[in-house]
Amino acid sequence: MKITIQNLTKTFPSRNKKEKKENKGGVTAVNDMCIEIPSGKLVGLLGPSGCGKSTTLFMLSGLEQPTSGKIFFDDQDVTTLAAERRGIGLVFQNYALYPHMTVEQNIMFPLVNMRIPKAEAQARALDTARLVQIEDLMARKPSELSGGQQQRVAIARALVKMPNVLLLDEPLSNLDARLRLQTREEIKRIQRETGITTVFVTHDQEEAMSICDTMVVMKLGVVQQIGAPQDIYDDPANLFVANFLGTPPINIFKGEIRKGKVYIGKEAVATTEIADQPVYVGIRPEGFIYDAKGALTLETDHIEVMGRDKSIVSRHESSTKPTIRSIVDSDVALPKGAAKLTFNVKPNKLFLFNAETEERLI
Amino acid sequence: MAKTKKTSVEPSEEKVTLEEAAIVAEEMPVTAADEVAEQPAAAEETAASFGDKVKAFGGKIKEFFVGVGVKTKDFFGNLFKKDKKTKEEKLGEMAVVAAASDGQIETVVATSLLESKLSAKEKFGRFCRSQSGWLFVLPAVILMAVFTFWPILSAFINAFKQNYSTLTGKYDGWGFENFIRVLKGDTGTGGATFIQCLVNTMVFTFISVPLSTLLALLISVALNSIKPLQKAYQTIYFLPYLTNSLAMGAVFATFFAVIGTTKNTENVGIVNQVLQGLGLLPNETFINWLGTSSPKWVISANLTIPWAKYIVVIIYEVWSGLPFKILILFSALQSVNKQYYDAAKIDGASKNTVLWKITTPMISPMISYLLVTGIMGGMKQYSAIVGLFGEQMGIDYDMGTMVGYIYRYIEDGHMGYAFAGSLILFAIIMIITAINRRISSKKVSY
Ligand SMILES: Nc1ncnc2c1ncn2[C@@H]1O[C@H](COP(=O)(O)OP(=O)(O)O)[C@@H](O)[C@H]1O
Ligand SMILES: [Mg+2]
Numbered sequence: 186m187k188i189t190i191q192n193l194t195k196t197f198p199s200r201n202k203k204e205k206k207e208n209k210g211g212v213t214a215v216n217d218m219c220i221e222i223p224s225g226k227l228v229g230l231l232g233p234s235g236c237g238k239s240t241t242l243f244m245l246s247g248l249e250q251p252t253s254g255k256i257f258f259d260d261q262d263v264t265t266l267a268a269e270r271r272g273i274g275l276v277f278q279n280y281a282l283y284p285h286m287t288v289e290q291n292i293m294f295p296l297v298n299m300r301i302p303k304a305e306a307q308a309r310a311l312d313t314a315r316l317v318q319i320e321d322l323m324a325r326k327p328s329e330l331s332g333g334q335q336q337r338v339a340i341a342r343a344l345v346k347m348p349n350v351l352l353l354d355e356p357l358s359n360l361d362a363r364l365r366l367q368t369r370e371e372i373k374r375i376q377r378e379t380g381i382t383t384v385f386v387t388h389d390q391e392e393a394m395s396i397c398d399t400m401v402v403m404k405l406g407v408v409q410q411i412g413a414p415q416d417i418y419d420d421p422a423n424l425f426v427a428n429f430l431g432t433p434p435i436n437i438f439k440g441e442i443r444k445g446k447v448y449i450g451k452e453a454v455a456t457t458e459i460a461d462q463p464v465y466v467g468i469r470p471e472g473f474i475y476d477a478k479g480a481l482t483l484e485t486d487h488i489e490v491m492g493r494d495k496s497i498v499s500r501h502e503s504s505t506k507p508t509i510r511s512i513v514d515s516d517v518a519l520p521k522g523a524a525k526l527t528f529n530v531k532p533n534k535l536f537l538f539n540a541e542t543e544e545r546l547i
Numbered sequence: 548m549a550k551t552k553k554t555s556v557e558p559s560e561e562k563v564t565l566e567e568a569a570i571v572a573e574e575m576p577v578t579a580a581d582e583v584a585e586q587p588a589a590a591e592e593t594a595a596s597f598g599d600k601v602k603a604f605g606g607k608i609k610e611f612f613v614g615v616g617v618k619t620k621d622f623f624g625n626l627f628k629k630d631k632k633t634k635e636e637k638l639g640e641m642a643v644v645a646a647a648s649d650g651q652i653e654t655v656v657a658t659s660l661l662e663s664k665l666s667a668k669e670k671f672g673r674f675c676r677s678q679s680g681w682l683f684v685l686p687a688v689i690l691m692a693v694f695t696f697w698p699i700l701s702a703f704i705n706a707f708k709q710n711y712s713t714l715t716g717k718y719d720g721w722g723f724e725n726f727i728r729v730l731k732g733d734t735g736t737g738g739a740t741f742i743q744c745l746v747n748t749m750v751f752t753f754i755s756v757p758l759s760t761l762l763a764l765l766i767s768v769a770l771n772s773i774k775p776l777q778k779a780y781q782t783i784y785f786l787p788y789l790t791n792s793l794a795m796g797a798v799f800a801t802f803f804a805v806i807g808t809t810k811n812t813e814n815v816g817i818v819n820q821v822l823q824g825l826g827l828l829p830n831e832t833f834i835n836w837l838g839t840s841s842p843k844w845v846i847s848a849n850l851t852i853p854w855a856k857y858i859v860v861i862i863y864e865v866w867s868g869l870p871f872k873i874l875i876l877f878s879a880l881q882s883v884n885k886q887y888y889d890a891a892k893i894d895g896a897s898k899n900t901v902l903w904k905i906t907t908p909m910i911s912p913m914i915s916y917l918l919v920t921g922i923m924g925g926m927k928q929y930s931a932i933v934g935l936f937g938e939q940m941g942i943d944y945d946m947g948t949m950v951g952y953i954y955r956y957i958e959d960g961h962m963g964y965a966f967a968g969s970l971i972l973f974a975i976i977m978i979i980t981a982i983n984r985r986i987s988s989k990k991v992s993y
Contacts, residue, residue, distance in 0.1 A: 248889050269895035281890040285908040294904075295894040342894070 186258050186349040186382050188222040188245070193254035195240050195406075214240040216406040218254070222384065222399070227376045229397035229414075230386045233429070237406040238386040239278070242352050245384060246275045258349060269298075273350045274343030274381075279359060280335050282327040288314070288338050289323040295346040313345040316375060333364045340372070344379065351376070351383040357392060369396050390430050394418065402426050419533070424543035427467045427536055433496070433510040438503045439540075440466040447537065450503050454480045454530050457537065459546055465505070465538040470496075472534025473511035475519060479527030483509060490515065497526065699973075706966035713962050725967035732849040734956075734964055739944035740849040741968060744952040745975075750857060751948070752925030755864035760917050762865060763872030768902060770873070771880045781877065788870035796934015799863050803836035837935070839942055856936070856946055863931060872917050879910040915987040922983065926976050929954070949975075 194217055199210035214237040222228045230238045243249040245256060247268030255264045263271050282291050289310055296306035314320040317337040327335055336356055343351055356372070357365045373396045376383045387393050393400050394414040402409045402417065402425075410422040421427035427435050438449045442461050446453040449466055473481075483499035486508060490496075497511045497519075511528065513519075519526065537546040665673070675682070705711055706725055708718035727733075732740030770780055787795065804816035815823075819833045828834065835841045836855050843853035887909065891901050907914065929950040932940050940947040944955060949972045956965035 246893060248892060268892045273893065275890075275893045277886055277890060279886070281884070281886040283887060283890070283905065283908075285911070294891075294896070298895040298897070298900060346895075 187224045188220075188350060188382060188384070189255075189257040190218055190220045190222075190241075190245075191255040191257070193218040193241070193244060193256065194252050195237070195244060195249065196252045214406050215244070215251075218406075218408055220401055220408065220411060222382060224382055225380045226398040227373065227383045227385060227396060229393035229400045230384060230403060231390060231393040231400055231429070232388065232403035232409075234388055236403045238388070238403060239354055240406075241403075242275070242354050242384060242386050245350070246273050246352055247271050248275075271350075272346075272348050273352055274346065274348035276336075276339045276343050276351075276353045276356045278355045280327075280339040282335055282338055282342070284327055286326075287323065288319065288325050288327070288330070291327070291338055292323075292341045292345050295342065299346065310341075310345055313341045316344065316378070317341045317371070332359050332361075333368060336360065336368060337371075340375065344375070344381075348381060351379075351381045353383065353385045355386055355388065357387070357389075365392070372396060391432060394430065402429060421467075421536065421545060423545055424465055424467065424538040427538070427545075431469060433470050433512070435467045435469050435536075436509045436511070437505040438466040438468070438501065439505060440464050440503065440537075442537070447535075449481060450501070452481055455532060455535055457547060459537065463540040464546065465540060465543065467536040467538065468530055469534040470510045470512040472531045473497075473513065473528040474531060475513050475517050476527060476529045477520075479529045481530060482525050482527045483511070485523060485526050488519065495519070499526065702966045702969055705962065706970050708963060711963045711966075713960070725963040726971070729964050729967045729971065734961065736956075736959065736961065737943065738955070739940075739947045739952070741949075741952055741971070742849050743851070743945065744947040744949050746850060746852075747857075747946060748926060748928060748948045751860055751864055751928060752922055755861045755868065756918060756921035756925050758861070759865040759868035760872055760914060760921065763869050763876050763917070764907070764914065766869070767873050767877040767880055768906060770877055781873075784873045785870045787867055788874070792867060792930050793934040795867060796863065796931055799859065800837060800935055803859050843945075851945060853941070853945055856941060859935060860932065860946065863935060864925070864928070867931065868921060872921075875913055875917060876910060879913040880906065883909045915983075919980070919983045919987065922979060923976060926972065926979070 193215055194213065195215040197212045197214060199212075201210055216237075218241065220228075230241060232238055240249060244251050247263070247266060247270075251264060255262060257263065258271065283294065286294065289307070292310040292313060293306045296309060297303075301309070311320060311323070314323060317340050319334060319337045319341065322330060322334060322338075327338065330338065336359070340353075340356070343353075353372070357368055360368060369392055372383075372385070385393070385397060397414055399411065400414050400417055401411050404425050410417055410426050412420075417426060418430050421430065424437070428437065440447055440449045440454075441463050442448070442457060442459055444461065445456055445458065447455040447457055447464070447466060454466070481501075483497075483501050486498045486500055488495055488497050492515065494512050494515050495517065497513065499509050499511065500507070501509055538544065539546055707721050707723070709720050709722055709724045711718040728735075729741045732742060734740075766784065770777060770784070773780070802816055803818050815833055816836070818836065819828070822828045822834070823830075834855055836859050841853055841855045843851045843855070845851045883906065887905055888901065891905050896904065927950050928948045932946055932948055932951060936946050940951045944951065947955070949968065953965045953968045953972065956962070956968065
C-alpha cells in the first residue's frame, strides 16, 4: 500500500494556559511534512532524539491527530480514520506487550478483537510466530522473555492481522549491540517476505542505512532530505545531513572560497567555480589521500591500526571538532612518528556548505 | 617483635561479631600455612623468642574456641543446624593445631586477640549489637503480647470452660458445651441465634464487597477517562469516607423510614416515595424497610431472612465502601502505562475488551487487595448495623452480625458463648483468607 503524506503538521499546545489561549508557545513536533512512500518498500525515518519521528509514526497509526495536513493510504484519505480501522501494525519502542497474557494470547489479541474463530486465530498466530521464530515460546509470559524475544513477539503481534502498513518505532533500541545487528537483518527479511509497506523509525544512522530502501532525514520536525541511503551519503543536502550520516562522522572545517580556490587556513585544497565567500568544508574520513606533498597539512595526534585500514587522528586549527579522523588503506606507508602529515582530498568526498544557511553549495 | 605489633594493631577485630569470629577462625589454617611457607626464617625467629608465650596462649585459645563453639551453638544452632557440627569440629582441630605448632604465631596472636581483649562488658555489648534487631521490635512485641496474643490465648482457653464467670473466675469444668450451645442456638437467652448472625454477616459481606468493588472499578474507570472536573468528582466520591458510620446509618434510616402517622399511622421515607413515583410500587402500599413489621422469609426456627432490611444494609455497605475502593483503584489506574491502551487501540480492542482484558488484569493486585481486606472487614461488621437498626440490631438481634453476637454475650455476662463465638469467627476468617490466597495467587500474578 502506498502512503502519501501531505503538508503534515503537528503542534502540541503549551502547558501554560495563557500561552495556550493565544495559541503560542507550543511545540511543533512535525512541520509541513510531505513524503510519498511507495508500496512494499521499507522506509526509514531518521533523525536525532526529539525530532518528531515518533509523532509522525503515531499520526500514521491514528493514535495522534495531526494539527493540519493529510495522510492517504493509496487513494483513501485516512487522516481522521480511527486507529483500529486503518489496518496498520505498530511496534512500540518498548514493545508494550500485555504483561498478563502469554505470548500466544498477545499475538492472538488483534485477531480475537476481529472476532476470528479461535482455531483459525491460533493457527494464524502460530504461523506468524514461526515467521519471527518464536513458536517455542508461545506459553510464556513477556516477563519470561529476553529483550530480543519480546521484540519478536511485538512484531508478530503487529503482523498477525496482515496489516497494510507496518510501523516500527525504534524497535532495536532496547537490544544489545550484537542482537541489534542480527535483528535488523531479521526485520529486513520479514519485510521482504511479507512485502508489507514498512516505516521504520530510528535515531541510529547506521541502522537506517543498512536496511532501508528509502531514508527520510529529519531535524526539529522538518524533513531535510529524502532518498536512497547511499545517495544521501554521497550527496547530502546540507551540513546537518552530512554530519548525521557516516561513522566515523564527516570532518568539518571552516574555510573560504577565494578566486576559484577552496582554502582551509592558508592551504588551497580544491578548485571551484563558486563565487568568493566563507564556507564550511566537509571531508569524509575516506576522502583523504596521503601524499608527502599533499595540499592539506594536519598535525598528527595518533594512528589507530584496525586491520583493513588505518585511522589517523589529527588536529587542525580550522576544524570545528577537536579531532579529525582520516582513514587510509593499511598498505599505505606512513612516515614513522611524523608530527605532521599532508593529504590530498578526493573531490567527490569533499562538500562545500554555505557558512550561514549551511545549505550545500557543491 | 615487629610482627606481633603489626597484628595487634588490627582494629577491625574489635568489631567482629561472634559469628564472624567463627568464620575468621575457620579461615585461619590456610593463612597460617601460607605464612609459614613464605617466610620460614622469620617465623622461626619469632617462634624462638615467643615460644613460651605461645604455649600459654595455646591454652587460652583452646578455651576460646570451645567458648565460641558453645556460643555459636546457642545462638545459631537452630539457624545453622547443618554446618554446626563441621564448624565445631574444625574449630577444635584448629585449636589443637595452633597450640601444638610453634611456627604459627601469627595465627595464635591474631585469634587470641579476639578473646583476650574482650571484657565481660564488651562481650555483652557485642551480643547486643549482633542481636539488636530484637531490641527494636521488642516494644511492639510486648504490646502485641499483652493486647493481642494473650487475649487470643485467653479466649482459646476460656472457651472450653463451662459456665465460666469472669467475676469470680469459677467454672463447672471443661468441654465443648459452649460451642455446642452456640451452634445449636441453645443459649437460653432468646434473641437471634449464632446461625442467624453468621448468615447475616455472610450475606452482607459476600454481596456488598464484590458489588462495591465492581462499582468502584466502573466509577474509577469512568473517572479516569474524563478530564474536566475530575478533581471535583474525586472529592465528592471521597466524602462518605470522612463521615461517621453511625451518622450515615442514621441518615439511611430516615431515607428508608416508615415512621410516624400519615398513611396507616406511618410516615413515608424518601425511598418509598421515589418507588411510588416511578410506579414500582402499587398505590398506597409501602415497603416497611426498617420497622417491626418489615417483610421477611422464615426459613426455620433459628433462621429468618428479613430481605427488606438486607437490601438496606447492602445498599448502605456498598455505598460506604465505595470511597476507599475508588481512591485505591483510581490511583492504580493512573499508574497503568498509557502505552497499553495505545497498543489495544491499534489491536482494535473495543471499550469493553479494554476494560476486562487490559485494565482489570493490570490492576488485579489492587482489586484482590480490596476484596481480601473488604471481606475480612465485612466479617467484623458491627457499627453500621447499630447505626441503622439501633443497639438491639433489629428486633432482638435479627440483623445481628457475628461481632454483634459476641458483643451481646460479653455485655450480659455469658462470656463462654462470647469466647466460643469469637473462636468460630476466627476460624471462619482464617478459612476465608486461605481460600482468598489460593485464588489470588492463581489469578492475580503476572
Ligand atoms: N504529548 C506531547 N506533548 C507535548 N510535546 C510532545 C508530546 N509528544 C512529543 N512532544 C514533543 O514533540 C517533539 C518530538 O517528539 P517525538 O516525536 O517523540 O521525537 P522522537 O523523534 O524522538 O521520536 C519533542 O520535542 C517532544 O518533546
Ligand atoms: Mg521516539
